[in-house]
Amino acid sequence: MDSNEPMLLLSSRIGQIGDLGLDLLWRFLHIVVSLFHIVSGIFEAIQSYAISLGLIQKYSSVDIEKLRCLAVVLDIEVARDVAKVVELLQWLKTIGVKQVGLFDSQGLLKKSKDMILEMVPGSTLLQETGEKDISPDRKEGIAIEFISSSDNKEAVVKAANILLKRHLKTSHPEKDEGNNVFTESHLNEALRVVGENVHVPDLMLVYGPVRSHLGFPAWRLRYTEIVHMGSLKYMRYGSLLKAIHKFTGVRQNYGV
Amino acid sequence: MREHVGKSSKLFNGFTSIMRRFIFKVLCVGPIPNHISFIMDGNRRFAKKHNLQGPDAGHRAGFVSVTYVLQYCQEIGVPYVTLYAFGIDNFKREPEEVKCMMDLMLEKIELTIDQAISGNLKDLKVIFAGDLNLLNERLKVAAQSLMELTEQNRGLVAVVIVAYSTSHEIVQAIRESCVRKCVDGDSPLVLEMSDVEECMYTSIVPDPDLVIRSGGIDRLSNFMTWQSSRSLLHTTAALWPELGLWHLVWAILKFQRMHDYLQKKKKQKLD
Numbered sequence: 001m002d003s004n005e006p007m008l009l010l011s012s013r014i015g016q017i018g019d020l021g022l023d024l025l026w027r028f029l030h031i032v033v034s035l036f037h038i039v040s041g042i043f044e045a046i047q048s049y050a051i052s053l054g055l056i057q058k059y060s061s062v063d064i065e066k067l068r069c070l071a072v073v074l075d076i077e078v079a080r081d082v083a084k085v086v087e088l089l090q091w092l093k094t095i096g097v098k099q100v101g102l103f104d105s106q107g108l109l110k111k112s113k114d115m116i117l118e119m120v121p122g123s124t125l126l127q128e129t130g131e132k133d134i135s136p137d138r139k140e141g142i143a144i145e146f147i148s149s150s151d152n153k154e155a156v157v158k159a160a161n162i163l164l165k166r167h168l169k170t171s172h173p174e175k176d177e178g179n180n181v182f183t184e185s186h187l188n189e190a191l192r193v194v195g196e197n198v199h200v201p202d203l204m205l206v207y208g209p210v211r212s213h214l215g216f217p218a219w220r221l222r223y224t225e226i227v228h229m230g231s232l233k234y235m236r237y238g239s240l241l242k243a244i245h246k247f248t249g250v251r252q253n254y255g256v
Numbered sequence: 257m258r259e260h261v262g263k264s265s266k267l268f269n270g271f272t273s274i275m276r277r278f279i280f281k282v283l284c285v286g287p288i289p290n291h292i293s294f295i296m297d298g299n300r301r302f303a304k305k306h307n308l309q310g311p312d313a314g315h316r317a318g319f320v321s322v323t324y325v326l327q328y329c330q331e332i333g334v335p336y337v338t339l340y341a342f343g344i345d346n347f348k349r350e351p352e353e354v355k356c357m358m359d360l361m362l363e364k365i366e367l368t369i370d371q372a373i374s375g376n377l378k379d380l381k382v383i384f385a386g387d388l389n390l391l392n393e394r395l396k397v398a399a400q401s402l403m404e405l406t407e408q409n410r411g412l413v414a415v416v417i418v419a420y421s422t423s424h425e426i427v428q429a430i431r432e433s434c435v436r437k438c439v440d441g442d443s444p445l446v447l448e449m450s451d452v453e454e455c456m457y458t459s460i461v462p463d464p465d466l467v468i469r470s471g472g473i474d475r476l477s478n479f480m481t482w483q484s485s486r487s488l489l490h491t492t493a494a495l496w497p498e499l500g501l502w503h504l505v506w507a508i509l510k511f512q513r514m515h516d517y518l519q520k521k522k523k524q525k526l527d
Contacts, residue, residue, distance in 0.1 A: 182431035
């Protein structure tokens with residue numbers, strides 16, 4: 001027994017040194033990754049300033065007609081900075097974006113919507129009006145929609161309950177498979193009844209630490225291009241223009 | 257000469273295996289995603305890029321990637337992996353291509369069944385999720401057999417998503433939950449979120465922590481948009497058959513960098 005103890009102690013020490021070595025290697029790996037991100041961030045910033053100054057010809061014109069509906073997802077920490085949100089909306093209006101959905105999971109922007117609409121000249125609240133209602137004064141302005149997590153799963157469940165009520169009206173609901181009630185178009189219609197916009201954004205810009213849609217309405221997110229823009233605090237006009245320009249060059253197959 | 261080449265090749269493979277395991281050991285010092293989803297895009301472009309002949313050539317190359325990715329995830333210790341193999345929109349492709357893809361899936365499932373029977377699957381559990389009624393009978397039966405054969409395995413859970421789209425999943429989940437409500441006379445006739453979610457095709461796995469899309473495309477293409485509210489979405493320019501060890505390691509390193517933030521988001525009031 002006694003002769004085993006030094007061996008056990010030694011192997012334990014070796015194990016600890018091994019773990020420490022792995023830990024150091026892991027930290028070193030992450031330092032290298034962070035350096036990579038810093039360097040690529042610097043290059044992106046330089047490119048962005050060059051685009052803002054009009055030095056890169058490619059970005060001087062953007063076919064904005066291709067972008068019918070834009071979504072902007074904001075982390076709740078950045079959504080509190082209303083001044084920055086207003087600045088972003090003004091940039092979007094300058095670029096020619098006509099319709100934007102602002103999303104934050106907690107609905108902070110919804111609470112500030114009156115202030116935001118007042119601070120962005122020519123902005124209107126987007127209603128669920130469909131494609132036909134384009135009044136002349138709206139052509140120059142920007143229509144803003146305010147979205148939160150309550151418009152995601154909760155809204156789908158409310159719409160599901162509408163479909164359930166319709167299904168119950170069939171003569172034998174427990175036997176009926178519901179082929180006339182449960183279709184994508186019926187769900188679309190039910191979502192409109194509960195006050196939801198069902199238009200699918202073409203492009204989504206995510207302002208926050210990570211590329212994640214943070215609970216944007218799943219029903220609307222199907223074919224949306226999702227671009228991570230980084231921090232709202234350090235947002236750059238050139239990066240915004242680049243993201244929109246890149247989108248206009250995208251070709252979708254829709255799985256075909 | 258051949259023997260010499262064979263020995264060198266074995267040595268090299270042994271060396272790369274040791275190196276790979278060492279890299280994974282370092283990676284595992286940090287948090288590992290509980291569930292990684294893969295959108296396997298780029299097979300057709302790969303075939304075009306390399307002038308491969310045949311409508312399923314790219315997809316065959318893609319299957320090789322699947323085996324490597326599953327092996328790597330198993331070695332790293334990722335508990336759940338989801339593979340988006342075939343979407344409902346893909347049925348709109350040329351009939352010949354769709355048939356080729358279905359035949360290829362059947363071939364690979366039957367191959368995997370043989371491996372399961374001979375005990376070569378290393379405790380892998382395979383589940384097929386999606387609207388399996390849209391598949392042909394033979395494929396459906398084969399998928400069912402593979403699921404039954406691997407049901408008791410307790411290793412990596414590989415969920416193969418076929419005949420799927422989020423919009424279809426949501427509608428079918430609503431339909432199923434409504435029908436269940438009607439049949440169950442005891443509970444009140446009001447749907448809760450849990451009623452809908454438990455009827456979803458992907459209710460068998462937790463929400464993904466990391467969604468990796470190959471092929472350089474920046475969208476989810478109607479894949480798990482309901483389940484990915486708190487997921488890190490990662491796109492790699494590599495086409496699916498080109499996806500390798502370093503692409504996976506890079507994605508996991510990115511996940512580790514953002515882990516604290518993603519955990520914070522999960523703890524906040526969810527949708």
